Amino acid sequence: MAATPLAFGQQQDTAAPSVGTVARLAGRAGVQTCLDAARRFGPALTGTAGSHAAVAMSHPAAPDAATLGVVIERNDAATTSLVSAAFAPTARGGCDLSYDKVDVWRKSCQDVALEELRHTQALERLGEQIAVIALSPTHHIYLIRIAGGCVSVTKEVLYP
Numbered sequence: 001m002a003a004t005p006l007a008f009g010q011q012q013d014t015a016a017p018s019v020g021t022v023a024r025l026a027g028r029a030g031v032q033t034c035l036d037a038a039r040r041f042g043p044a045l046t047g048t049a050g051s052h053a054a055v056a057m058s059h060p061a062a063p064d065a066a067t068l069g070v071v072i073e074r075n076d077a078a079t080t081s082l083v084s085a086a087f088a089p090t091a092r093g094g095c096d097l098s099y100d101k102v103d104v105w106r107k108s109c110q111d112v113a114l115e116e117l118r119h120t121q122a123l124e125r126l127g128e129q130i131a132v133i134a135l136s137p138t139h140h141i142y143l144i145r146i147a148g149g150c151v152s153v154t155k156e157v158l159y160p
Contacts, residue, residue: 023038026056070086102151
């Protein structure tokens with residue numbers, strides 16, 4: 001009995017190939033339904049500057065009928081980010097996408113909101129410790145205070 005790998009990894013340098021890393025990993029895993037979404041949204045997930053590394057996790061027996069998970073480490077001159085994305089085939093015959101992007105900043109959450117995110121309104125609170133910037137009903141940024149800085153978590157759900 002042959003073992004089927006659950007995850008495929010891909011290191012990518014700064015030069016962008018003709019087929020993006022996320023689409024290449026999806027295709028290698030046997031994903032077809034979400035392949036177009038991986039092609040269209042993959043470059044935004046990996047970033048256009050700097051370097052990245054990625055690993056994909058798929059169902060071992062039915063990769064095209066289940067969610068494809070992709071985790072990406074993005075590096076550029078300013079920061080290192082972790083992106084976790086899920087491509088899910090739908091009953092509509094399409095593919096929905098959800099992702100979370102985590103960044104650690106060496107500045108206050110207020111400064112991150114003003115300087116990095118260019119947000120000029122007062123920050124709303126999710127609870128006592130987490131501020132939220134609602135960019136749309138399906139696109140939020142959460143700011144979490146930590147010692148010496150701030151962690152931002154960008155969460156978006158797309159229904160292409």
